[in-house]
Amino acid sequence: MKFNAVETQKNIETKLHNSSDVKSRTVQFFEKTIVLMYIADITDNVLFNQTIIAPIISYNVEPQGDIVSELESKVLTNHEVVEYSSEQEALDDMLSGKTIVIVDGAEKILGIDVEKITTRPVMEPPTSVVVKGPREGFTESIKYNLALIRKRVRTDDLVVNIMDIGELTKTQVGIVYFDSVADKAIVKDIEKKLKKIQIDGVLDAHYLISYLQRNPKSMFKQIGDVEKPDILVGKMLEGRIGILVDGSPIVLTVPFVLIEDLQNSDDYYSQPIRVGFIRVLRLLGVILAVVLPGVYVALEIYHYKILPTEFLVTIRNTTQGIPFSPFVEVFFLVVLFEILYEANLRMPQYFGMAMSIVGALILGETTVNAGLVSPPAVMIVALSGITFYIIPSQAAQFSLLRLAAVVIGACLGLYGMLIFCVFILSYLSSFDSYKSAYLAPTAPYIESDQQDNFKRDLIKNMKKRPRSIANNRHNDDRRSEDEN
Amino acid sequence: MKINYRQLSILVFMSFIALKCLALPGLLYSESGNMSWLVTLVLMFVDFIFALLIIDLMKKSNAKNILEFMQQCLGPVLPRIFMAVLVVKYALVVANISKGLEFFVVENFYSSLNWIVFVLPLIILVGFMLYKGIRNIARVSEMVCWAVLLGCVYIAVKSIMSVDVLNFLPFFKDGVAPLFKSGYQHMSWFGSSTFLLMLFGKVDFSNEKKMKLVQYSFLAIALVMLIHFVFYGLFDITSPTHSFCISDISQYSSGQSSIDELSWLVVSLWVTAQAVQLALFSYAMIQAIKFTFNIKTNVFPILFVLIYIFAWSFIGEMTVRLEQVFLTQFSSILTIFTAYVIPIILYIGYAVERRKNKKIRGGEKCKS
């Protein structure tokens, strides 16, 4: 089929409902009419002029054969020129930033990449701040993000597989992994799941999570998310697979095990002894965050006998005259904390400081002074609130668990709290994420993986890939013997 | 859903310490006095030997489950009868653990606690673990066991300086007869290895580290003996008046104030360990019920076991004292039969069957 340049231009314009940002330019190339079509706002004008217009206009050697091939091989100086044999294909690519070149009477349409990438610069992500270590974070552009990965991985082993998802948005979603390391069955499984997705649009990586996780209704996180290329590459080296989504600075990783959230990229850039201490501290922080208010309520309502007399004196003195039951008191504070947190998060930054002062100082101080809540309750809820953010990525889940723990503590006391804790352990033990046990390498205990569990070995001693993460077993050694 | 060898060893550890650190030391003392520790030591060692024997059979067999294995060795009828007997044994252990846990929780944590409020959360937890299967129980055990071990060692070590070694003397003052008598009478607290029968075909021996089982079994024996040593060393003649060994030691060791905070943590850990042990023996009971009545689904046996735990809590509340059931001759004979006789019969049956097969194979070779 031969394309009539003017007709094709009209067809495309009609298909795009004559949108005003669709621009076209007609140029004469010897005897042929060429129509260049592009979308103004996503086209880089300089590139457009330098790599398309200028070469075409200034070319003065009469073409000998097929004009399209001549343009492709001799005229256009752009790095990427694609051929389309259908109008629809060309239109689809035009929408993602390509300029299409329609030569009157030619059998192919050309697509030239002059996309203007509009994104913020590479910055340190706010949730993965490190003291020492790389500060580059992913941006909203999949191209930039892939570039950040490629920059760190100069090997032919890296596989990038991009597909479009979303009936209307046609968002680019990329799967990245190391061919020799990642488990192929998992890669196929992910590809299959992604291809099956039928959705209007994918605006962020989190849209895909419910399609990928095994227990979609569970409140616990089953898919990892990273915001920094060094972390992603680290995870990929262990056999994980990354899923990038255009428009999202978050890269999803599978398989995911809970211990990942206790690990921080900082850990790999500091002394192993300190890392062990910090990780145990993080675990302790999480436990405190979830159970402390519940235990306090339980102690107050049912088990004051456990408290040493001196401590009991303090509690009795500070809680006397409080009009509410211990549950109401703590529940009120927990909810208040959540409201303050939510308000602080959404508020413009310049209000933030004022909000903190109002929340922490004025509200806290006055409620205690007014005798509505007791100082120990405020202290415990505040402590629990702060310790949440040792693991910010799980804070939402933990805050719900904390509320549940407060209710259980009030209804059933310490016994209920214990049953609750074992139940949570049992529940977490019960689901696996892509062939990996959620609580691995603790339950099931994997001896070789203790190199990077609650403690971390010296990097030079971490010779084996973790067995908790499904990967190609034959490739267990991280380096060859002579290097060891 | 198979468990690995390490998890199997940890389950053995958990089953070995189950029931041994609450009422048992006090009960044993009434019969065998200051030599009670020897009864526990010997019977735990016997349990260990039988655990090795059952695991050996498990490794050798290629049967999918214990029923298939029994049928290979003993024919079609006898295994069903054995299974029914095992159901009764497991039922007794489940009742013992659940009732012991209830007394322990109520005595140590509450002034009073409605039995329904106690039993329903426990049922939810155990039901969930049973629904998720043995792998789930094994994984939770893996996490709980170290905490329990460290906690118990903490409690024991804290009190060890107050132990009066003279309490253990003189040895065998009344001879060995009282030891045999009390061992026989309290047999229901032992025979922990019986649960292993229900793990046939559920253990992956591919990464077997042979010493693991021995290590964990000896660790369990050492832990129980340490607790018993401290208990008798502290309480001597008043031992029979103490029903909760673990918490009573921690209360004694905390000086003049009530139990200190860390000891409460340990007491709490013991509650979690008991809950896991309850799930383990409930799992064994479910398997035995399935094999006895040829039930394919898990849901109804689980429901039955949960109703059974509920009923025990109710009955215990009304009239029957659990010790009365456990101190009967019936329960001792039942334990001896299930824990020791059945494995021996199985071993002999397996050996005879193998010899037969060898002969047949040898005959076929000669013919050919």
Place this chain on the structure above:
Amino acid sequence: MQKLKSIFSPRKIIIILLIIVGIMTVPGLNAPAMSETEAIVTLLCMDKQEDKIVMSATVLSPGPDNVANYQVFTGSGDTLSNAVEAVSLSIGKEMGFAQCEVMALGENLCTEGVMQTLDFMTRTKKVGRNAYLVSFAGDINDFSESMSNLNKEKSLSLEKILSFDKRYVLTKNCNIENFYIGYFNDLSLGIMPRLEIKNSESDNAIEVASGGQTSGDQAEAESGQKEKKYFLNDGSLAVFKKGKHVLDVDSEMVKKMNFFVNNSQQGALTIENVNDDLYENANVIVDIVRKKNEIGVRFENDTPIFRNRMEVVVFVEQVLGDQPKENLLKRNNDFLTPTLLEHIKEKIQSDMQDCIDFCKTNSVDLIDAYKHFSKLTSKKFDEYLKTHTKENFLDDITFEFDLHVSNEY
């Protein structure tokens, strides 16, 4: 079957059970703190007066600025339950005994027998068996009021005083558990510290009360009095046989008894009239810094021998009387002269002999001889007991003392 399965789906069952648990436990959401609904008893005193049990409970109540405030409530009844009920009524709350750190028993009750009381309090009322047990002489109201004031005014609690005693002057850790162990043993012997509330000041008494504020019926009646009360803890002991008070041991004798107990400290010894190159008719105060006992028992020709091997480390603390000024230039180890060493040995040996004589005279085995013989030489001791009773078995025992005294450097 499939239908049945769907009816009994695990999710449904869990939800139903959760709803039931929720319904049953929902009152917990509005429950007040238990420490407000129960009176927290920290000290419980009991005695018998005119065939009635009198009980006095020191109750913890909120005070300003993290300072504990204690109130005393007293009640009486024909039985222990009635007495508890009477005190509870006067407080207006159920009594919680979990924090009860000391149980004090009056003289009358001790003479009649304490085991039923202890059994009631530990088994029914859940008083911890690690609580201290003391006997007291004097009026119960005076005693409990004094204890309350001791806490309030001197920042001292009886529990703290007794806990210090345990290290210094008492032979044993006198808690309920140990009293039980003593009671259930063959000799049925128990001890507890003996405290006194006196109206007149003595050497080491502490002023604790001058008719301070109290609550409860009897205590209230006495609130007008302004007479000073003195609390005396001199380390003396009350000895019980079969749960009944039979004997008091004064503090001097208790110190002597400590020579037979391994982990007790002794305090100071006064060695009188030391004369040698260094000392001139001096009284020397020697502190026993450490001591280690090894009790050994054996039979020789059917005669039981009790051997106390003791290593004592001493430090010369003070020399009374006029001494040459060169003495002040001596080094520590020069103070322990051979003569002084001999004197110390003699003193300790005579103290131990006094203690044994006391035990023999009163037929109380406070040095655990029975335990050692019955545990370490049980067969021969059983034979020995055929010719002796549990009352007089000490009479024919030979006591050997092997004493090693050295200086603390």
